[in-house]
Amino acid sequence: MNKPIIATTSLAGCFGCHMSILDIDDKILELIELVDFNKSPITDIKKFTRTVDIGIIEGGCCNSENIHILKYFRDNCKTLVSLGECAIMGGLPAMRNNIPIEECLKEAYLDGPSTHNPEGIMPNDEELPILLNKVYPCHEIVKIDYFLPGCPPRADLIWDALTALVTGEEMKLEYGVFKYD
Amino acid sequence: MDNQIKNITNKYLNSKHRLMDIFHDIQKKSGYISENDIKSISELLNISSVDVIQTLSFYHFFKKKENAKYNIYINESIVAQMYGHKRILQAFENATKTKLNSISADGNFGLYSTSDIGMGDQEPAAIINGVIFPKITTYRVKEIIKEFRKGKSAQDLVNSFGDGHNQDNLIRSMVSNNLNRRGRVIFSGYNSEDALDIIVDKTPEEILHVIKESNIRGRGGAGFPIGLKWQYCRQATGKTKYIVCNADEGEPGTFKDRVLLTELPKRVIVGMIIAAYAVGASKGIIYLRKEYDYLIPYLKNSLTEAEKNNLLGESIKGRKGFNFDIRIQLGGGAYVCGEETALLESCEGKRGEPRNRPPFPIEKGFLDNPTVINNVESLCAIPKIICKGAEWYRSLGTKQSSGTKLLSISGDVLYPGVFEVEWGMTIKDIIDMAGGLDTKAVQVGGPSGKLISKKEFSRRIAYEDLSTGGAIIVFNKTRNILDIVMNFTKFFIDESCGSCAPCRYLTVILKNKLQKIIDGKGVENDLLELKEWGKKMKIANRCGLGQSAANPILTSLENFRSDYEDAVQSDKKYISSFDLEKSILAGAKAASRFPAV
Ligand SMILES: Cc1cc2nc3c(=O)[nH]c(=O)nc-3n(C[C@H](O)[C@H](O)[C@H](O)COP(=O)(O)O)c2cc1C
């Protein structure tokens, strides 16, 4: 049997969820035995080179590029997993959702106490993605198959979920793995 | 410091527990409660200004900013919607040149929406500067605004009086009772004062015994046995005990308490006095919803009359040691304050956030004193039971549901109004009684109750079958079930106190999902999720509001499944309602970029 292929990405996230993937410590060696990685910050592969089995998404969608990448993942992954609070709910970035985007930009680039921007220019290079009116959870943009909660989700939860997905066996979901207080 | 504020707080002995009254008085004088007022209040009552603000901001009729000269609150309940709320809102917008939720440029008109105001039998209705305008038409809107522009007051525009005591000099309101059917208990002819002559010759225990034997249960919705509640309170330790009459009547579709307070205030008061005697209480409070404050002069007069006749005050009916008085506490516009512990918080001058129970109010209620809270209708039924006896009362209704029930019937019926019927009546008979035609659905017990379809019309209203607080909203075959459910779901979102996470946000998620389905972007899985998530609401919230907030969705999914199935796209597994072009508009504009996506 071919090894299952995994791809990962970080959208509007802090990379904490990716750190948690790495946090499975020496099991990462076991993981490498079990699976191959395709497009991912871990491999630095930029474009999918083939259809993959599992796509793991960290972070929600805060700009137009996030949307494109998320759709790109959906088109190229058989199973898509939202990893962590930001992907599932929007998380910390979604705190801006109650503030109009103009105000956010003004505070960041014009009025902030530590801002030095005498010409009053807003970032407007064409290369830059455009901010969305609010931060969206991934499942509102594309179909997400599984959700792994936590900020970040614990390494053993990620490990259990991945092995369950890869082996097709039912996942052990012990209370302690997703108890947060 | 402002002397006016000083006089007001002095009137309430500078007690922080009278914060609601203080706000009402200030707002009456100056239209709103200013930053300075907040500072003065906090100094005079010796509480932090944050404490003042948190009560102030909780109730939607209190204003922190300058108000318009005329504040127009338009009822957005489902029945108002059915009777043309949208048209009326538009007419107001056009006539005042104002958008909803704003104040006109000249400062004359403020336009707002408000949850059900207890006028389901005379929609569409609005409250303007405290005056109720029922049955508004677009013609009337133009007329009202034209007269306002000439400087007339809202009271000046009262152009007819409703029936019954609505014509009383102390009320003079356009509201009608629409009392369509009198029954043998509440609206029967007798002198309730006779009940007081009977009780003073008996012991409190004997009275408790009669009430327990009568099997009467609370009429506010939950149906707790009244005799038992009184007995527990009697047994609780505490020097001062309280009887609270719950006249918050906020459940959309109910308006019977309004009619009781208009027609039979004395019976309600006598009911409270009997409760006080049985429980050993010396203080009473009537918690009146803000929407009904046009009844205050009249109710106050009823209390004064009762005092004059020695029904209230000291040594009532000559019985030494039997002292009881009643005050009215006005709410500030919050449905959740009908929940008994939220009501107590509000009476204490705080935000209307429900408490954890236990302890129950009978042990620790108003200011931690043992307190009985009963619905207006519950109390109003009591004198008759005393006069006619428990056995007679039990002969009415069904085995587990003795006596009569007031129904507030509205919606698609020829004769909306209040009906007193014996428990045990079928829904079909109820529809026929009120003149419902081509009925498709009936909401029994308001939004927190059930939406039932034809196949359940043979069920009976009774605690052993369909229990209800009495709100019956009838929908004919032209009505869209999903629109109805949406209206109810929004109601719960607006009225949640925000304390419990699921009640605060799951309701919004459910609403968005419902909107997605209404917009034609729903899939089968959305229905499953509505159901699964809706069920969680029952177990994960503190009070009845959150626990029943998903009831409209859950009961309609069960009884009107095909309405949902017709609305979803059954051939698709997933549809997103996200629109990239729309969602980058604001961001692009803010950065002066106008790209193609
Ligand atoms: C959200 C909510 C709103 C309520 N509103 C009212 C109300 O407006 N009037 C009322 O009598 N009971 C209302 N209740 C029920 C009260 O908590 C309480 O059970 C009732 O006043 C007790 O009186 P009863 O036993 O005479 O019915 C409400 C309950 C909840 C959870």
Ligand code: SF4
């Ligand atoms: S969920 Fe937490 S760890 Fe993961 S991206 Fe968001 S903030 Fe970072």
Ligand code: SF4
């Ligand atoms: S269920 Fe809702 S209304 Fe009730 S206490 Fe919780 S948040 Fe407040």
